[in-house]
Amino acid sequence: MRILLIRPPRPPKAITIGEFMFCEPLGLEAVYGVLREKHQVTILDMMAEQVNIEQYLREQQPKAVGITALCIDVNNVLELARVVKAIDATIPVVVGGTQAQVIPHAFADPAIDYVMHQTTKAGLHGLFEALALAASNKAQTNNTEKIPGVLAVREGIPENIRLQKNEYLVPDRSSCQQYRSQYSYFGYKPCALLQTSQGCSTCCTFCLRWRIEGAKEAHQDMEVIFRQIREIGEPSIMIIDNDFLFSGERLEQLCDFLDREKISKTFLCYGSVQSVLHNRKSVRRFAKYGLKAVLVGYESFNPSELARYQKKATVEDNLEVAGLLRQWGVDAWASFIFHPDWDHADFKAFRRYIRELRPEISSLSPLTPFPGLPAFQEFEDRLLFDVTDYEQWSFGNISIRPSKMSLRAYYAEVLLTNLQVNFFMNNALYLVRRFGFLTLFRLTAGGFRLMLRYLAAMWRNRELS
Structure with missing residues (x-):
């Protein structure tokens, strides 16, 4: 059966980190890896390719369409599904x-015909084999209730359904x-993406x-990971x-593998x-075998906030790690969270802390x-x-009404902080030295677009201030 898998385009108003990173659709690639065994599968990445979707569907004539979705994608997914049904109402749409x-x-x-609330090899094979059989018989698919992880929309989808873990699938x-x-x-x-384990025992709130x-942590066999590294x-x-x-043993195994096979790659990681x-x-040893940057979740300058987030580190630990990474020649890419209960003094203290960390x-x-x-329960009101x-x-949007200043003032602090960080604290010399002038221009342009989106959001929400 001809199957089309789609990653929808990014919503134009969404404030996302997509201005600075644009990654492969690893989930769709994993689904492709399962379905290609028995079907003719194509991926359309609408974040990478602008197409007239109606014309594309008529040319490709898929017999089934699968669409991946983040929260911000729901409206785009529904719109795509309606386009599919308008062209051919018999094409099943799976989300x-x-x-x-x-x-x-x-x-x-x-x-929408089916929703996969759990992705497994058995579930994918079961659903699409049933769809292929129904297409060949020109009949409705009625035997999907026993397929793991599959919900048929026509049978109703309960609002409170138990969360199920996805199976690790090699893309x-x-x-x-x-x-x-x-x-x-x-x-x-x-840059390619690679996942070697699922889960996290830190459990940040x-x-x-x-x-x-x-x-x-559910670690995958390192031989499975080594095969992927060879192929990338x-x-x-x-x-x-x-x-x-998290695991020093697995880091040592990776370094041994890279040394043994003389593989030279640049590695980035969380x-x-x-x-x-x-x-x-x-x-430190991994740094000698290609580790160039670590995205570190420092999250806050405030000890009480770190405790509320269930972070296992202190602000002093953060400073120590910043120094260690610098000593080993590994770049620190720091992530932080703006808390809605910050006042003007908190924003100033936060900016001072970033200057001290020097990511x-x-x-x-x-x-x-x-x-x-x-x-969600804490801030629902x-x-x-x-x-x-x-x-x-989206992760970039302000979703909680601030408690210690107006929404407009809070937006202004967020804008000011982003401006200082993106245009003054993110070391331009480092960016040029590491990536060249073109990358500096691209990231600066991304930062500027982010500023414009915050300004637009500030204007849209002005009546809420």
């Missing part, structure tokens, strides 16, 4: 991705070969991902585990402060209380928009 896993009833729409990166030159992570372009993947053609690899530096401190020797790059996001997180205003639920 998957994070939003389908966490809030599947968001897709309870006549244009087929050849599926997006025509787009791979576009995928980047900050200044590293082209603001984080949705460990609730999806599990509260304990890009010079740079971003390892997207919640905390790749890493916690505590893991850097606990595995100093292994992280090469900083990523700044307002606290986002996604439905299902403890913060202060939310600035409804849970169904899907395009608003």
